[in-house]
Amino acid sequence: MLIRTWWCALTSPSDDGGALRTEEFELNMGPQHPSTHGVLRMVLKMDGERVVDCDPVVGYLHRSIEKMAENRTFTQVIPVTDRLDYCTSMTSNYVYVLAVEKLADLTPPPRAEYIRVIMTELNRIASHLLWYGTFCLEIGATTPFLYSFRDREKVLDLFESACGARLLYNYIRIGGVGQDINQKFLDRMIEFLDYWEPIIPEYEALLDENPIFYNRTVGVGTVPLEMCRSYGVSGPNVRAAGVAEDVRRDDPFAVYKDLEFEIPTEKESDVFARYRVRMRELRESAKILRQCYEKIPSGPYGLPLNYRFKVPEGETYVHIESPRGDIGCFLASSGGDKPWRCKFRTPSFVHIQLFKKLLEGVLIPDIMAICASFDIVLPETDR
Amino acid sequence: MDLVTAYTGQDVALVLIMLLMLALILGFIAGSSLILIWAERKVAARIQNRVGPMMTGPRKFAEFSMWTGGLLQTAADAIKLLVKELIIPSKTDAIPFIAAPVLIVTVCVTAYIVIPFGPAFSVSDLNIGVVHVVAISSLTVLSIVMAGWSSNSKYSLLGGLRSAAQMLSYEIPLIFALLGPILLAGGLSMQKMVLAQREYGCWFLLPSLLGFLIYYVASIAEVNRPPFDIPEAESELVAGYVSEYSGMMFAMFFLAEFANMFLVCSVAATVFLGGWLVPFMPVPDNPTPVYILLGILTFFLKTSFLVFIMMWIRWTFPRVRPDHLMNLGWKYLFPLSLLNLLICAGIAVLKDVYKLNGWGISLASLGALAMVMLLLQVVRIPRPDTFLEKA
Numbered sequence: 042m043l044i045r046t047w048w049c050a051l052t053s054p055s056d057d058g059g060a061l062r063t064e065e066f067e068l069n070m071g072p073q074h075p076s077t078h079g080v081l082r083m084v085l086k087m088d089g090e091r092v093v094d095c096d097p098v099v100g101y102l103h104r105s106i107e108k109m110a111e112n113r114t115f116t117q118v119i120p121v122t123d124r125l126d127y128c129t130s131m132t133s134n135y136v137y138v139l140a141v142e143k144l145a146d147l148t149p150p151p152r153a154e155y156i157r158v159i160m161t162e163l164n165r166i167a168s169h170l171l172w173y174g175t176f177c178l179e180i181g182a183t184t185p186f187l188y189s190f191r192d193r194e195k196v197l198d199l200f201e202s203a204c205g206a207r208l209l210y211n212y213i214r215i216g217g218v219g220q221d222i223n224q225k226f227l228d229r230m231i232e233f234l235d236y237w238e239p240i241i242p243e244y245e246a247l248l249d250e251n252p253i254f255y256n257r258t259v260g261v262g263t264v265p266l267e268m269c270r271s272y273g274v275s276g277p278n279v280r281a282a283g284v285a286e287d288v289r290r291d292d293p294f295a296v297y298k299d300l301e302f303e304i305p306t307e308k309e310s311d312v313f314a315r316y317r318v319r320m321r322e323l324r325e326s327a328k329i330l331r332q333c334y335e336k337i338p339s340g341p342y343g344l345p346l347n348y349r350f351k352v353p354e355g356e357t358y359v360h361i362e363s364p365r366g367d368i369g370c371f372l373a374s375s376g377g378d379k380p381w382r383c384k385f386r387t388p389s390f391v392h393i394q395l396f397k398k399l400l401e402g403v404l405i406p407d408i409m410a411i412c413a414s415f416d417i418v419l420p421e422t423d424r
Numbered sequence: 425m426d427l428v429t430a431y432t433g434q435d436v437a438l439v440l441i442m443l444l445m446l447a448l449i450l451g452f453i454a455g456s457s458l459i460l461i462w463a464e465r466k467v468a469a470r471i472q473n474r475v476g477p478m479m480t481g482p483r484k485f486a487e488f489s490m491w492t493g494g495l496l497q498t499a500a501d502a503i504k505l506l507v508k509e510l511i512i513p514s515k516t517d518a519i520p521f522i523a524a525p526v527l528i529v530t531v532c533v534t535a536y537i538v539i540p541f542g543p544a545f546s547v548s549d550l551n552i553g554v555v556h557v558v559a560i561s562s563l564t565v566l567s568i569v570m571a572g573w574s575s576n577s578k579y580s581l582l583g584g585l586r587s588a589a590q591m592l593s594y595e596i597p598l599i600f601a602l603l604g605p606i607l608l609a610g611g612l613s614m615q616k617m618v619l620a621q622r623e624y625g626c627w628f629l630l631p632s633l634l635g636f637l638i639y640y641v642a643s644i645a646e647v648n649r650p651p652f653d654i655p656e657a658e659s660e661l662v663a664g665y666v667s668e669y670s671g672m673m674f675a676m677f678f679l680a681e682f683a684n685m686f687l688v689c690s691v692a693a694t695v696f697l698g699g700w701l702v703p704f705m706p707v708p709d710n711p712t713p714v715y716i717l718l719g720i721l722t723f724f725l726k727t728s729f730l731v732f733i734m735m736w737i738r739w740t741f742p743r744v745r746p747d748h749l750m751n752l753g754w755k756y757l758f759p760l761s762l763l764n765l766l767i768c769a770g771i772a773v774l775k776d777v778y779k780l781n782g783w784g785i786s787l788a789s790l791g792a793l794a795m796v797m798l799l800l801q802v803v804r805i806p807r808p809d810t811f812l813e814k815a
Contacts, residue, residue: 181744
């Protein structure tokens with residue numbers, strides 16, 4: 042009976058000339074999976090190892106941050122924005138605070154502007170290091186993760202000394218920052234940079250010339266420039282496609298127009314290019330931090346503001362450069378002490394949309410390489 | 425009594441000794457795996473700027489240095505896994521599900537019987553020793569496919585099938601790499617292999633350096649260790665074929681992995697690195713107790729060195745993609761292993777015809793290697809990245 046079934050399967054006429062019948066199956070990757078960066082769920086239709094169709098499902102980490110913001114005073118919203126993107130809380134703080142300041146027409150003192158730049162750049166370093174570690178984990182290299190976390194820890198120590206928190210800072214406030222930083226902090230920062238900048242080549246030495254890594258990343262997950270444009274890709278991911286596009290340069294906020302830095306770009310727009318762009322950005326961040334160390338003025342670190350201050354009626358949109366891309370905040374006020382509407386435009390949400398198109402026809406290991414290379418963070422996506 | 429003698433053609437005393445040795449091997453596998461797992465964690469820790477397990481074991485040891493801390497960590501883990509409930513998920517095919525971990529350990533123990541730990545010190549020196557090891561250890565893939573299929577989980581299934589594909593593309597270069605030394609030794613027995621290296625006056629590492637490298641790479645793939653751990657790729661398939669296993673059944677897979685690692689390394693040490701031959705020391709005609717002890721020590725040192733390199737590789741490289749792995753196996757290792765066979769044949773002829781001593785053979789093999797390098801320069805084998813599939 043068994044042999045007969047087998048023989049029928051072998052000899053039965055079918056479209057592909059009597060070969061063994063294969064069928065597609067559905068693979069539910071996530072929300073609990075070692076490498077979906079939190080709780081992304083991907084419903085994959087697979088043909089063996091090859092992906093036929095991919096359907097990314099978001100929303101498992103939805104905490105209604107935007108609605109919560111409507112029921113809090115303008116100041117009380119800041120800790121909520123911490124939870125937007127826990128890898129770069131400073132940036133999410135910053136974009137919201139910038140929107141409030143634009144709406145209320147406040148200008149923070151120059152020292153506060155410099156402190157903000159220092160903090161966001163330090164956070165960019167922390168975020169890129171976290172990305173580097175997890176990206177390497179996803180393509181199967183365990184050791185770089187430990188190296189990057191060893192150094193990320195030092196950045197977090199700096200944050201801890203500045204504001205007492207290591208992950209959710211609630212540091213950038215309306216009109217300034219939470220606490221002033223002292224010379225000791227700045228010296229420690231430079232000490233860290235002196236230690237860490239020679240280590241960046243070590244990170245790269247582990248991967249750049251490694252044929253396994255090279256084969257896993259070059260030519261994988263290529264996003265053509267038109268596709269980047271039509272999907273709204275931003276940040277390092279679009280710079281990997283050869284466009285020198287950076288909000289810090291194109292629409293400068295804070296003191297970025299006084300600082301000199303390059304916008305690293307690569308042409309290929311594949312996983313390897315995105316990796317290269319991020320590694321080069323680490324160096325640029327270090328460069329910016331060193332300039333800030335030289336240029337930071339003394340003076341007040343914030344504006345004296347009433348706790349329940351009111352923001353005049355109106356609406357505004359601001360965007361800044363987060364380590365993941367162009368993060369924006371739309372803020373509308375009805376003249377009270379609470380936002381009437383607060384909406385975030387988050388880069389991860391935009392980048393996840395690419396997956397459906399990009400993952401078609403790739404192998405399972407490439408899913409991980411591609412997803413990791415976009416540096417998506419789920420709390421930011423789901424909000 | 426008579427039956428035993430009649431059926432085995434061996435002395436009863438010998439059979440008893442073999443049984444004793446087998447018991448020793450079982451104990452050895454369990455003990456060595458415990459030590460290897462601890463060593464792996466320590467090596468990983470050293471590579472990753474950590475100290476690894478430190479809290480288990482005598483406190484004095486941990487205070488002494490990082491390399492002496494946490495000695496009992498694996499024992500604690502083993503006890504934990506032993507007392508855990510064995511979960512057999514309801515939709516699994518229970519019999520193969522339970523049989524798979526048993527089979528993998530059985531296979532592993534069976535393969536160990538021909539390993540020459542020292543002069544006159546192996547369970548049974550079969551005259552087909554090398555074939556025995558290769559044939560038996562290729563059965564591990566059966567157990568992996570069984571585990572993958574019977575788990576009734578998609579990740580497990582993918583892991584099992586990947587393992588089958590990997591085995592096909594790696595077993596063949598592995599066997600062909602071993603053919604070179606077999607040709608040189610003129611036999612398949614493991615002890616003979618060691619003695620042949622004494623006769624040649626140099627380790628087979630030199631005449632078949634290419635073969636050694638191919639064997640080493642292929643054996644990493646054979647024991648499913650990173651960078652070739654695609655059947656259990658953690659970041660892709662959760663845990664591959666072991667996803668659904670728990671408790672001692674999981675521990676058996678784990679134990680088999682480490683026992684297999686020691687096995688392939690000891691085969692490499694025997695076949696390519698002279699096994700128990702003590703370097704720079706003439707082999708006495710009759711093995712003296714001192715030489716036997718020294719031989720065992722040498723064997724373990726050589727094997728441990730190879731095991732250490734395997735651990736080092738594990739914590740350094742990213743994981744290979746399955747299709748790249750097959751590219752490497754079929755397009756590079758397989759042709760190169762044939763080339764290695766050719767070189768070994770040439771050296772064997774030189775040895776027979778010109779009666780070369782160890783130095784002569786070393787020189788000849790270096791010459792052959794130089795010629796291979798030249799050939800590779802002329803032929804220009806394309807780099808692996810040119811085989812990339814454009815998505």
